[in-house]
Amino acid sequence: MKLYLLFIVLLxxxxxxxxxxxxxxxSKGLIGRIGSGVVIGSFILSILxxxxxxxGGSGVYKYFDFVNIGNLKIPFAFQIDQLSALFxxxxxxxxxxIHVYSTAYMHDENQDHFGRYFSYLNLFIFSMLMLVLADNLLVMYIGWEGVGICSYLLIGYWFKNTEFNKAASKAFIMNRIGDFAFLIAIFIIGGKIGSLSFSEIxxxxxLAKLSYGEISAVALLLFFGATGKSAQIPLYTWLPDAMAGPTPVSxxxxxxxxxxxxxxxVARMNLMYSMVPEVLNVVAVVGLATALxxxxxALKQNDIKKVLAYSTVSQLGFMFLALGSGAYIAAVFHVMTHAFFKALLFLGSGSVIHGLGGEQDIRKMGGLGKYMKTTDITFLIGCLAIAGFPLFSGFFxxxxxxxxxxxxxxxxxxxxLFTALLTAIYMFRLYATTFKGRFRGTTEQESHLHESPKAITIPLIILAILSVIGGFVGIPAIMAEGAHGLQNFLSPVFAGSAPLLPAHEVSHSTEWILMGAATLVALIGIFYAWGKYAKNPDLEDARGFGKVLENKWYMDELxxxxxxxxxxxxxxxxxxxxxxxxxxxIVNGVGRLVKYGGRQMRWIQSGQIGSYVLLMVLSMLVIFVVQFFIRK
Amino acid sequence: MPINYYIVLALCLFTIGVVGVLTRRNAIVVFMSVELMLNSVNLLLVAFSKMHHAAKAATMASAGADGQIFVFFVMAVAAAEVSVGLAIIVMLYRNIHTVDINFLNRLKH
Amino acid sequence: MIALLLILVPLLGGLATFFLKKESEVRTWSLFVAVLTFIVAILGVSVLNAPEYLSFKADWMGDLGSTFSIKADAMGMMLCMLTAISFPIIFIGTWKTAYEKPQNFFALMLLAQAGMMGVFLAMDALVFYFFWELALIPMYFLSSQWGGARRIPVMFKFFVYTFIGSLLMLVGLIYIWSKNGGSFDIDAFYNSKLSVKEQMWLFWLLFAAFAVKMPIFPFHTWQPDTYEQAPTAVTAVLSAIMVKMGVLGLLRWLLPVLPVGSYVMGDNPSFLAMIGIVYASIIAFRQDDMKRLVAFSSIAHVGLMCIAAFSESKSGMQGIMIQMFSHGINILGLWVIIEIIERKFGTRKMSELGGVAQKAPALAIAFFVIMFATVSLPITNAFIGEYLMLNGIFNSTVTSYGVIYAVVASTGVILSVVYMFSMARKVFLGNTNELTVKGTDIDFPEKAVLGIILVIILVMGVYPQPFLNMMEGVSDSLLKASDIQHLILKK
Known part of the structure; x- marks a missing residue:
């Protein structure tokens, strides 16, 4: 196991x-194969x-002493348990x-940029695996910053474009603001507990070594760090700009x-968060506010990737809402299903952009379903999943x-629930304007329209299948008792925090009603958007309040x-x-003062020998008088 | 002869020298005044040497010689000084055609 | 013996350089001397556990109670190593930069190296002061001879500024000397019996020299001008090594000598340094000249070391040790890169550059890694140092404002990204302009030099523990000597 983990990271x-x-x-082919091959290798080892x-093979594996200064020992160690295995x-x-998809998507790049792209992408996987496998906060921080820097490198991948570079810098700076809080939390924990290993803290x-206030501070600081990385209020504005990077990166x-x-x-530190319910409330409220x-x-964006970006921010908000409500497993579950359907949607949008030769404005799309069958169907599956259509993964x-x-x-x-309604609306607005109706781009673009190559469509199909069936690992108890496979699997990780959280027994009938309401809302949203945009896909220019939304509440300007x-x-x-x-x-003033003083004293040095001698004689007289007549 | 006469004479000579240095502008006169001061000191040295060692001189020929040797040193140095000083003054006269010391304040600038 | 060689090799080598004629001979010879010094330093590190090879004593000014006593403890050896690595790197990095009268230039460089080695090794206050000034003088001549257009007034200011600081230190040293029975020996200094009041004002005398040298806000104004006007090779020496003289002075000649004074007064320099970190970081962002930007970033980095020194914690002390070395290596890399860019494009103004990464990818890679180290990204050497220092400051038991210092200083982590990344964007990214379009990539020696720096950055960032183990003894003993608790117990 120790070697497995090492190779998962080192590959x-x-x-x-x-x-x-x-x-x-x-050659480019070889670069693509190596780049994808190492990740597939990691994937196989991860399955093992x-x-x-x-x-039952959870454990902590130490490789070497990372930093050991006597009163603070930080090993370089990996921890594998249910949570990290799932991630x-x-x-x-x-x-x-996505690596496989990239080999086709980035194929027009020239040789050394292609290699650069794959090395960045591999570096990202490496950092992310460090983050996930970390046994202590410092190793996690390595991964935490590492993914940030990879994100910076990949957003600014097309580095000739100054706007893209600015977006990349913005992303990293906002991440760094969050990391700053993360770092301070590490200081507190390291100082008070003397260890940073999760298994020990x-x-x-x-945790009893920390006062309630300190735990709250640590929890809040770490959450602030999370708002940077996971694009929550107040540090979310980098994520939409991050769409400057290549689509597979997004x-x-x-x-x-x-x-x-x-x-x-947050899920990793669940025990600490469960001890401070006020902080959990903050997490929930921030998450929900971000989601809304x-x-x-997202309702008023016209860039296909921007819509998806805001939808990502919104879905992340949902995850934090779950964390804040103490439903850690639900949050992890949503991370998983979201990974499937949002990757699918982005890759689908990439396929569309690829087909249109770089066009991202949905006002210039439309009717693509005729030309790109696979993309169309898989994208629809993704939309249904994110909107929460029954039995798709997002629904559960x-x-x-x-x-x-x-x-x-x-x-x-x-x-x-209202946010879920909006989700259904904006996703189907996006779907309808992109794939239905008539094509609104140039005729030249239309003549080039084609379905993307296999290396693009096969990943789409794989992710579409996962988006459909991915939810079945978490069938709620009301449908089949004990069928929530994910819950059964993950519960050891969250066992410690369960008794700390207030128990909420929701009756089965209430749960059915909630489920019904969610389904109803999803359907309303889907049909509303379909009715509005499928027939009449020409988007009007935003007016009034729509203008505010189109300009993202003027947050960037603020x-x-x-x-x-x-x-x-x-x-x-x-x-x-x-x-x-x-x-x-002041410094120069001191110098000037010396110069000025010198000028003032200059008259004494007249250069007349006579005056010097006179001065000398007078001084001698004074000394003489003082010596013999005054000093007795 | 009492020592006081020597002292008063030396004082007078010295004062004349000082006043000469202070008031005269001709470099050669200044120079002469300096010599006057040196000689007044020489006079005092010799006089004190004689006074302090009068008793011993009867038995020891060399008693008080250090004071008198000092005078020889001063005279030798003064001679050297004169030769260098006069040479400088001559050079000065050749360059600026005057020996007035009030013109010699070039170092200031 | 090795300690003496560390000083003698560059000293004699430097003196010999004056007499060489041909430029190629001068360069080869000085590189040879620098590499020889480096080999001696490696020998020194390898016998670190056998101190009998690393100390040397000779009569010097016996009447004054001063002996020529030098010894390489782990900290001194580490800084000598830094010096010894830096010079070959600087010589190779500036191999193609033309200097008038190269024999004088390289000779003075080597003399400066000898002086700095002496500072790091001195175990006698008078020897320390002697080398402290000896290192400064060649620097002054180097900069005022081969520097930029405004070099004369700037170097005059630099010299007077640092010299005033040094003289204040000398007064302080002499006072302590007079109080401990006329001995300049370091052990006598550590055990000198000074009253609390004396320690308090002596603190400021000694601190003046170190504060100017490091420099600590608000004594920093000589530094950006000097770095800008000095030739880049000299700037590299100034910032990579000379700055460490100030830190070493703080650690070896201030904290243990005046433990009570440091304890009572320590919050003042910490507070100044804390302001300096934020202040310098903000100003760095608004600079257009790359050298000035790096100069201000250096103020921020050194400020953190100063706070960590006064936090008197194990974590902070170990952090300083690793950071002294890391900061030297990283900033050296930046100077080499700036030198290469200036030589290639004839300007250091960021607004005139752009798109260099397209023309010089290898240079860009090197710059980015060094930049990541400068902003203390994990798995680079600077991260370990900054983390340990900030951790030490945050949890310091000596000062009651540790949390404030650490939190404010940590904002430097954010601000450094702001200015460094904007520099990367303006110089390396974006499109080429008519100036940079003709650029070429770096050649093999430059690649090798930058490669060495990158390897050091990554190895120390991933596996710092051997380094920390090496420094543990000296950190502990310095902490023990400056611990005021221990003094009270002794009484």
């Missing part, structure tokens, strides 16, 4: 080295590891599919894996979240005026006025 790193260093020597965990599968599985005895990093790191981290805000923005996971929200507070449930511009102005002030005039002015 992608091997890919980084080969593709990064030999990218000019290898998963099997062992199912058979291993998601990361390497979805990752492998996530025990009631260890699918892998900004939908399926990296952005769920925050969810993973992003869903409203979202239903579980809604039930948990109801148990927590019916108000949360109400808003969440951040710009409140943070960015003042920061620049303040920087210029310090540089040009304070540092140059005040601080350096």
């Amino acid at each position: 992608p790193f091997l890919g980084v080295l080969i593709n990064g260093l030999l990218r000019n020597q290898l 590891a998963f099997m062992e965990v199912r058979a 291993l599968l998601i990361v390497t599985g979805v990752g492998a599919v 996530m025990t009631p005895a260890a 699918a892998l990093i900004h939908a399926a894996t990296m952005v769920t790191a925050g969810v993973y981290m 805000l992003a869903a409203t923005i 996971s979202k239903d579980e979240i809604l039930a948990a929200a109801w148990a927590h507070s019916p108000i949360l449930w109400g808003i969440a 951040y710009d005026t409140v943070v960015v511009t003042p920061y620049k102005k303040f920087g210029s002030f310090l540089k040009d006025v304070f540092d140059a005039k005040v601080v350096d002015g």
Whole structure:
């Protein structure tokens, strides 16, 4: 097992080295095969590891002392348990599919950029696996920052474009703001408990060393870190801009894996969060607010990837709502199903963009279903899954979240339900305007329309199948007692926090009603959007409130005026006025004072020998008088 | 002869020298005034040497010689000084055609 | 013996360089001397457990109670190693930069190296002061001879500024000397019996020299100008090594010598350094000249070391040890890259550059890795250092403001990304312009030099434990000597 884990992590790193260093020597086909091959290798090993965990093979494996300074020992160790095994599968599985997809999608790139792309992508998988397998907070932080930097590199992959580079920097800076809080939380834990290993700090005895306030502070700080990585209020604005990266990157990093790191981290630290219900409430409210805000923005976006990006933000909000309601398993469940259907949707949008030669504006699409059958059907499956159409994967996971929200507070449930309605509307608005109606692009584009190659459609089909059946690992108890496979599998991880959370028994009949309401809402949304956009796909220009939504509630502008511009102005002030005039002015002032003093004293040195001698004689006289007459 | 006469004479000579240095502008006169001061000191040295060692001189020929040797040193140095000083003054006169010391404040600039 | 060789090899080699004639001879010879010094340093590290090889004592000024006593403890050896690595790297990195009268340039460089080695090894306050000044003088001549257009006034300011600091330190050292029975020996200094009041004002005298050298806000204004005007090779020495003289002074000649003074006054420098971190980071973002940007980033990094020193914690101390080395290596890499860019394109202005990554991918890779280290990304060496230091500051038991220092200093982690990434964007990314379109990639020696730096960055970032083990003894003994608790017990 120890070697399995090491190779799961090292295989992608091997890919980084080969593709990064030999990218000019290898052929494109070979680069693609190596890049995908190492991830598929990791995936196979992950399956083996998963099997062992199912058979009860959880454990911590230490490789070497990372940092050991006496009172703080931080080993470089991996922890495999049910939670990390599941994430291993998601990361390497979805990752492998997307790598294969990339070989076709990025095929027009020239040789060394192709190699660069795959080495970045492999580096991302490597970092993500470190994050997931980490046994302690510091190793997790390595992965946590590592995925951030890969995200930076991949968003700015087309580095000739200044806007893309700015988006990349923005993403990393916002992530770093979150990481800053993460780091402080590590200091507190390291200082008070003297260890950073999850197995040692996530025990009631260890946490008892922290006061209630300290636990709350740590929990809040870590959650703030999660808002950066998982694009929650207030640090969510980078994710839509991150769509500057290639579409497979958006699918892998900004939908399926990296952005769920925050969810993973909170789930990993569930015991601590369960001890501080106030913080959990904050998590729930922030999650729900993000879900609602992003869903409203998604209603009026016209860029196919931007719609999906805001939908990702919104779905992540749902996950945090689940975490905040204490339904950790529901959150993890939603991470899994979301990874399937959102990767599918992004890859589908990539297929569309590929077919249209780079066009991303849905106002210039339409009627693509005729030309791209596979993409059309798989995309529809993805939309149904995310909208929560019964028996698709999203239905089960979202239903579980809604039930948990109801148990927590019916108000949360109400808003969440409304958000679910919006989800169905904007997804089917997207679907209808893209694939139905008539084509609204140029005739030249139309002549080139074609279905994408096999390397693109096969991943779509795989993910579509998973999006359909993925929910069946979590069939709710009311349908079949004990059939919630995921719950049974994951429950050991969350065993410690279960007694701490308030027990909410929801009767079976209530649960059926909740499920019915969710289904009804999904259907209403689907039919409303279908009715509005399928027949008449020409989107009108947004007016009034729609304008506000189209401009994302002017959040970017707000951040710009409140943070960015003042920061620049303040920087210029310090540089040009304070540092140059005040601080350096004082230093130069001292020098000038010496010079001035010298000028004032100069008259004594007249250069007249006579005056010097006179001065000398007078001084001698004074000394003489003082010596003999005054000093007795 | 009492020592006081020597002291008063030396004082007078010295004062004349100082006043000469302070008031005269001709470099050669200044120079002469400096010599006057040196000689007043020489006079004092010799006088004190004689006074302090008068008793011993009867038995020991070399008693008080150090003070007198000092005078020889001063005279030798003064001679050296004169030769260098006069040479400088001559050079000065050749360059600026004056020996007025008030023109010699070039170092200031 | 090895300690003496560390000083003598560059000293004699440097003096010999004055007499060489041909430029190629000068360069080869000075590189040879630098590599020889490096080999001596490797020998030194390999016998770190046998201190008898690493110390040397000779009569010097016996009447003053000063002996020429040098010894390489782990910290001194580590800094000597840094110096010894830096010079070959600088020489190779600037191999193609033309200097007038190269024999004088390289000779002075080697003399400066000898001086800095002496500072790191000195175990006698007068020897320490002697080398402290000896290192400064070649730096002054190097910069005022081969520097930029405004070099004369800038270097004058630099010299006067640091010299005033040094003289204040000298006054302090002499006062301590007079109080402990006329001995300049370091052990006598550690055991000097000074009253609390004396320690308090002596603290400021000694701190003045170190604060100027590091530099700590608000004593930093000489630094950006000097770094900008000095030739890049000299800037590299100034920032990679000379800055460490200040830190070493703090650790070896201030904290243990004046433990009570440091305890009482420590919050003042920490507070200044904390302001300096944020202040320098904000200003760095608004710079256009790459050298000035790096200069300000250095102020921020060194400020953190200063706070960590006064936090007097194990974690902070070990963090400083690793960070002194890491910061030297990383900033050296940045200077080499800036030097290469300036030589290729004739400018350091970021607004005039752009798209260099397209023309010089290898240079870009090197820059990005070094940049990641500068912003202390995990698995780079600087992360370990910064993490340990911040952790030490946060959990410090000596100061009651540790949490504030750590939180404010940690914002440097965010701000460093802001300025470094904007530099990367303006210089390396984006499209090429008419200036950069003709750019070429770096050649093999430059690749090798940058490759060495990258390897050090990654190896120390992934597996820092051997380094930490090596430094453990000296960290502990410094902490013990500066621990005021232990003094009270002794009384």
